[in-house]
Amino acid sequence: MLGGTSEARALAAELVRHGVHVVSSLAGRVRAPRLPDGEVRIGGFGGARGLATWLRETGVRCVVDATHPFASRISQSAASGTGEAGVPLLRLERAGWHAGAADDWRWAGSLDEAAQLCARLGTRIFLTTGRQGLAAFAGLDQPWFLIRCVDPPDPPLPARCEVVLDRGPYTVDGEIDLMRQHGIDLLVTKDSGGTYTAAKLDAARRLGVPVVVVRRPSRPRVHTVETVDEAAAWVLAHAGAIGKASKDEREDGI
Structure with a gap:
């Protein structure tokens, strides 16, 4: 998970509660960040290609980009890196603000x-x-x-x-x-x-x-949800699919 937001921390806690091994990556721009549950790594990957290499080397099965709505460079690297590595990507992005009748x-x-x-x-x-x-x-x-x-x-x-x-x-x-x-x-x-x-x-x-x-910067067009519950369901669905595939492979003698 590419994190650093309150939604990322909430998602990490929910996934860890379900027994999912979560690795949260933080950019390291805040001196004393609030750390999420699960494993944490701090620092960049060296761009999209570095991320793709890390994903392949560590065997990551899916990625959630839960970075700040203005962290557009990280989101671009996430889209390119996961595409190169063939790893599913979800964007968790909270809804933007809207002015009310009394706002100026x-x-x-x-x-x-x-x-x-x-x-x-x-x-x-x-x-x-x-x-x-x-x-x-x-x-x-x-x-x-x-x-x-x-x-x-x-x-x-x-x-x-x-x-x-x-x-x-x-x-x-x-x-x-x-x-x-x-x-x-x-x-x-x-x-x-x-x-x-x-x-x-x-x-x-x-x-x-x-x-x-x-206004928020433009982002790559990837599958996006707005809530932690939706993101958790997506990850758990992928985890379930991975587990079923492994069982089927064992039954087929692969």
Whole structure:
């Protein structure tokens, strides 16, 4: 499993509970990641070809790509690597967020486009796009940014900013207090989806703060599900098929 998300951890726990041998691969970008149940490996494979080689050498029977919705390079390598190795691939991707009638959202196609909107829309901006890609906002001299990350971000950063290190899940009341404390008049986020970090959107709605939402990048077209239960059923079905095939081969004397 290519993991790093809350859904990946939940899926790993469910599969281990069913006796499935799970190897979760984490990219290693977070200094102290929350480790899932089962076996864990940290670090890349060396691209699609390296992944294909690892899959063949270890005898992996199926792969679940449960990475973050914005980890598009990993998903591309997963599609290419599993195709080369002939290993079934499932994409587990949580549903994206949708604006309600009371929301004031602007969609951006990239971080660069989001930065352009910031220059026009906000003076005190809550930036929650993660520590990668902050360079897109570094050239904005007028707005002040409250930047929230799990780990300290690397420069370049906006000239006027404060960094808060924190990890979700968050509460609506906590997000409201944070945004009021810093006088936030614009929220910037990626369309990560799910409930883990959605409290900031509820807080922005209640405070009447507009939101800039960065759209998800395009991904390879592979079989995709949105829930842990669906992903678990897919893996268990493959595990059952593998077990039946092995039994049939033994009965046939193969």
